[in-house]
Amino acid sequence: MARTEPARGMRDFLPEDVRRREHVIGVITAVYERYGFEPLETPAVENLETLLGKYGDEGNQLIFKILKRGEHEASGQADLALRYDLTVPLARVIAHHQSRLPRLFRRYQIQPVWRADRPARGRFREFYQCDVDALGSTSPVVEAEVCAAVSDALEALGFDDFVIRVNHRQMLTDVLNAAGVTPDRHATALVALDKLDKVGLADVKGELADRGVSAESIRAISGLHESAKVFGENAPKGAESSLTMLRGLGETYDTMSSVVTGDAGENLRLVFEAIGQTSAASRVVYDPFLARGLSYYTGAIMEINVADLAGSLGGGGRYDDLVGMFLGQPVPACGFSLGLERILVVMAERDMFPAPLHGSAADVMVSVFEAAGSPHALRLAGLLRAAGLRVIVYPDADKIGKQIKYADSLGIPRVALLGSDEIAAGTVTVRTLAARTQEIHPQEAAAAAILEALRRRG
Amino acid sequence: MARTEPARGMRDFLPEDVRRREHVIGVITAVYERYGFEPLETPAVENLETLLGKYGDEGNQLIFKILKRGEHEASGQADLALRYDLTVPLARVIAHHQSRLPRLFRRYQIQPVWRADRPARGRFREFYQCDVDALGSTSPVVEAEVCAAVSDALEALGFDDFVIRVNHRQMLTDVLNAAGVTPDRHATALVALDKLDKVGLADVKGELADRGVSAESIRAISGLHESAKVFGENAPKGAESSLTMLRGLGETYDTMSSVVTGDAGENLRLVFEAIGQTSAASRVVYDPFLARGLSYYTGAIMEINVADLAGSLGGGGRYDDLVGMFLGQPVPACGFSLGLERILVVMAERDMFPAPLHGSAADVMVSVFEAAGSPHALRLAGLLRAAGLRVIVYPDADKIGKQIKYADSLGIPRVALLGSDEIAAGTVTVRTLAARTQEIHPQEAAAAAILEALRRRG
Numbered sequence: 001m002a003r004t005e006p007a008r009g010m011r012d013f014l015p016e017d018v019r020r021r022e023h024v025i026g027v028i029t030a031v032y033e034r035y036g037f038e039p040l041e042t043p044a045v046e047n048l049e050t051l052l053g054k055y056g057d058e059g060n061q062l063i064f065k066i067l068k069r070g071e072h073e074a075s076g077q078a079d080l081a082l083r084y085d086l087t088v089p090l091a092r093v094i095a096h097h098q099s100r101l102p103r104l105f106r107r108y109q110i111q112p113v114w115r116a117d118r119p120a121r122g123r124f125r126e127f128y129q130c131d132v133d134a135l136g137s138t139s140p141v142v143e144a145e146v147c148a149a150v151s152d153a154l155e156a157l158g159f160d161d162f163v164i165r166v167n168h169r170q171m172l173t174d175v176l177n178a179a180g181v182t183p184d185r186h187a188t189a190l191v192a193l194d195k196l197d198k199v200g201l202a203d204v205k206g207e208l209a210d211r212g213v214s215a216e217s218i219r220a221i222s223g224l225h226e227s228a229k230v231f232g233e234n235a236p237k238g239a240e241s242s243l244t245m246l247r248g249l250g251e252t253y254d255t256m257s258s259v260v261t262g263d264a265g266e267n268l269r270l271v272f273e274a275i276g277q278t279s280a281a282s283r284v285v286y287d288p289f290l291a292r293g294l295s296y297y298t299g300a301i302m303e304i305n306v307a308d309l310a311g312s313l314g315g316g317g318r319y320d321d322l323v324g325m326f327l328g329q330p331v332p333a334c335g336f337s338l339g340l341e342r343i344l345v346v347m348a349e350r351d352m353f354p355a356p357l358h359g360s361a362a363d364v365m366v367s368v369f370e371a372a373g374s375p376h377a378l379r380l381a382g383l384l385r386a387a388g389l390r391v392i393v394y395p396d397a398d399k400i401g402k403q404i405k406y407a408d409s410l411g412i413p414r415v416a417l418l419g420s421d422e423i424a425a426g427t428v429t430v431r432t433l434a435a436r437t438q439e440i441h442p443q444e445a446a447a448a449a450i451l452e453a454l455r456r457r458g
Numbered sequence: 459m460a461r462t463e464p465a466r467g468m469r470d471f472l473p474e475d476v477r478r479r480e481h482v483i484g485v486i487t488a489v490y491e492r493y494g495f496e497p498l499e500t501p502a503v504e505n506l507e508t509l510l511g512k513y514g515d516e517g518n519q520l521i522f523k524i525l526k527r528g529e530h531e532a533s534g535q536a537d538l539a540l541r542y543d544l545t546v547p548l549a550r551v552i553a554h555h556q557s558r559l560p561r562l563f564r565r566y567q568i569q570p571v572w573r574a575d576r577p578a579r580g581r582f583r584e585f586y587q588c589d590v591d592a593l594g595s596t597s598p599v600v601e602a603e604v605c606a607a608v609s610d611a612l613e614a615l616g617f618d619d620f621v622i623r624v625n626h627r628q629m630l631t632d633v634l635n636a637a638g639v640t641p642d643r644h645a646t647a648l649v650a651l652d653k654l655d656k657v658g659l660a661d662v663k664g665e666l667a668d669r670g671v672s673a674e675s676i677r678a679i680s681g682l683h684e685s686a687k688v689f690g691e692n693a694p695k696g697a698e699s700s701l702t703m704l705r706g707l708g709e710t711y712d713t714m715s716s717v718v719t720g721d722a723g724e725n726l727r728l729v730f731e732a733i734g735q736t737s738a739a740s741r742v743v744y745d746p747f748l749a750r751g752l753s754y755y756t757g758a759i760m761e762i763n764v765a766d767l768a769g770s771l772g773g774g775g776r777y778d779d780l781v782g783m784f785l786g787q788p789v790p791a792c793g794f795s796l797g798l799e800r801i802l803v804v805m806a807e808r809d810m811f812p813a814p815l816h817g818s819a820a821d822v823m824v825s826v827f828e829a830a831g832s833p834h835a836l837r838l839a840g841l842l843r844a845a846g847l848r849v850i851v852y853p854d855a856d857k858i859g860k861q862i863k864y865a866d867s868l869g870i871p872r873v874a875l876l877g878s879d880e881i882a883a884g885t886v887t888v889r890t891l892a893a894r895t896q897e898i899h900p901q902e903a904a905a906a907a908i909l910e911a912l913r914r915r916g
Binding site: 004010012039044067092093101116126274278385409 | 460461462463464465468469470471472473475476477479480491492493494495496497498499500501502503504505507508519520522523524525527528531532533534535536538540550551553554555558559560561562564565570572574583584592595597598599600602603606610731732734735736737783784785819820823829832833834835836837839840843844846847848849850851852853854864867868
């Protein structure tokens with residue numbers, strides 16, 4: 001007897017799970033299409049070299065690698081890998097299919113990715129990302145559009161309390177410079193800062209010290225963090241407040257003025273101004289310490305949070321250099337990714353799913369009293385299905401009580417009974433389980449009668 | 459500059475490809491739901507031991523194996539693997555979640571599988587299977603229902619010329635016994651016979667000899683093959699003709715009479731009788747040499763073919779022992795799998811896709827004459843989207859001619875122009891590209907005007 005559980009960190013989705021997932025994917029897709037994004041799909045498996053070196057050291061270690069096949073299998077070498085995100089494959093696609101794609105390409109992609117991460121609440125080793133990305137423009141309009149698209153998607157799902165934190169990768173570098181962190185410590189300092197919202201300032205200060213950041217720089221970062229918190233708590237969220245906060249940071253906190261007025265600060269101002277004209281205007285907040293783990297970001301970075309979930313519902317940003325790694329010439333790009341599983345976890349806990357999802361597998365089940373009736377059951381089922389009804393044929397000639405109990409346990413509202421009398425007369429007895437009523441119809445007329453009853457119920 | 463092609467045998471799907479795939483999946487799903495099948499999804503990755511030993515030797519060699527992670531990676535050992543089909547994972551799910559599933563469980567599952575096969579026309583290393591399976595009953599009603607479901611699905615897609623070949627795995631064994639093939643040669647003989655429709659009788663005879671089947675047995679098989687061909691050509695296809703052929707085989711061909719009247723022959727007769735009462739009645743044909751490669755089948759086996767495709771559009775059968783390998787107690791099961799890529803290849807070559815699939819990415823594109831107009835463009839886009847329109851904002855202040863050319867190249871029928879005059883007046887100029895006409899509307903009224911124009915066009 002073999003093991004029956006799914007692989008670690010992976011899950012089976014039973015019918016009710018799948019319906020919930022499909023519901024959420026459907027709502028998100030409809031919003032993404034309203035923004036003119038077009039669907040794209042890429043293989044689950046990529047050449048290993050396509051993925052390596054794109055996600056930083058921590059990312060590289062979480063990639064699932066696939067053994068070479070055939071005689072090479074014994075070598076233990078890997079040449080393929082499972083997709084780690086949808087962004088690097090997109091960059092590869094842009095480079096490979098450039099002649100077939102429009103100069104400005106907007107795509108959405110809703111597919112699973114795999115990471116050999118430690119499983120936790122809402123964190124799995126196979127999970128779906130729901131991405132939108134726009135390629136070919138450096139305009140802050142793009143940042144605004146992707147923020148608005150994910151914001152509309154979450155609102156369409158019923159979320160009304162999420163926050164989109166926004167920062168700028170280059171501005172974060174400027175902040176580290178202003179705090180006196182030497183450039184060779186930037187990458188390691190960012191890994192520590194990325195954990196700020198998860199572990200808090202005290203732990204991050206310890207980790208910064210462990211990673212070789214000077215005590216003086218840690219004090220500067222810590223001071224700025226205190227200021228930022230004041231801004232954050234005083235100011236209500238929203239694009240206007242974020243702009244005020246951005247300005248205030250330069251005015252109040254001395255070493256920051258050059259950061260705020262630099263290229264990155266200026267770009268972030270334009271991004272907030274653009275977002276201010278969209279449906280996401282009230283959702284955004286400036287977070288000067290938002291870091292985002294992935295190494296390919298170059299400009300604005302974003303992350304969505306709700307209070308009752310550690311970690312984010314999604315994130316994104318600008319990555320103007322990634323396509324160039326495949327194409328040899330730069331293509332500016334910016335995108336946003338929603339995490340399907342995170343959304344589902346919160347929606348389940350908050351009971352946000354609409355009731356009609358919990359429908360039954362069929363409108364009617366066809367039952368026979370003896371095996372000789374089965375051909376008649378199949379024929380009747382064909383008639384009912386041709387009329388558009390969803391129909392199960394109970395396959396065995398079990399006792400009728402057992403058959404009806406089965407239909408009831410599945411929530412199937414009606415059973416069409418074919419006994420020898422019905423078969424001889426060409427009729428069928430349709431029993432409505434909840435009402436405990438039944439009617440006899442000619443077999444050819446049963447579909448119309450059931451459809452009429454369904455219509456009457458609304 | 460890195461490689462940009464997808465991994466060998468895998469493909470990227472650009473928007474038009476995805477829309478075609480989604481169309482086919484949608485049609486198949488609707489039919490499967492009409493048969494009361496419920497959706498199930500399983501992880502792409504399974505524990506390696508779950509898959510090994512289920513598909514026969516040829517199958518085992520085509521499984522993509524995943525390296526252990528972390529410090530174990532250097533060992534070159536694999537502990538996980540990519541899903542090879544949807545049937546073995548289903549059997550694992552039935553065993554694992556038995557208490558949460560109904561006694562008779564009918565599920566559909568449309569997901570990719572991976573096989574390290576040699577790529578060919580319609581054969582890829584990542585491909586989607588569209589499966590229906592019914593568990594918990596040995597009744598031939600189940601075989602009839604899964605045949606009818608896939609038959610209806612293909613008809614709904616527009617196919618009218620497919621044939622469902624039907625045989626019985628145990629009857630095939632009986633045939634081999636009747637031909638004097640010793641039991642120890644059965645498995646290897648089946649591998650050769652499975653290629654009959656691909657390579658023809660002459661090659662199969664050679665391969666049978668190579669695999670150690672005696673000359674006498676090969677003559678017997680060859681003789682039966684000739685008889686079967688006569689039956690096949692004389693009789694029109696359909697359940698009735700298949701029954702006639704099945705009877706005729708026993709009467710005409712001496713050593714076959716015990717095969718036809720045995721348990722397997724009797725079961726196959728009941729299967730054809732049941733199919734005869736469904737919408738698949740005219741599609742089936744008895745093929746006494748159909749073998750199906752996978753080793754888990756135990757009863758009726760089926761395969762769908764069209765004339766213009768080597769290989770099958772799908773296949774299936776009964777596998778009453780597979781769940782027991784996980785559960786320790788038998789659960790009868792039978793299913794059918796359609797190959798999405800095969801269907802797409804034939805539909806593309808026959809030009810079977812409905813025209814409305816080739817729609818544009820958006821109903822309208824919003825354009826600005828200068829960057830200062832972008833905030834207005836974003837606000838207008840929000841108004842249009844709120845009314846349900848699909849809208850792209852052109853992100854840059856390129857020359858208007860270039861912007862309109864871009865919209866035209868994407869097939870977007872309308873451009874909403876915001877110049878300084880429009881912005882000052884709170885209006886927008888809506889240009890219809892094909893008609894070369896334009897109208898000025900107040901921005902708040904533009905959505906209603908465009909929707910009205912869309913309605914008028916039908």
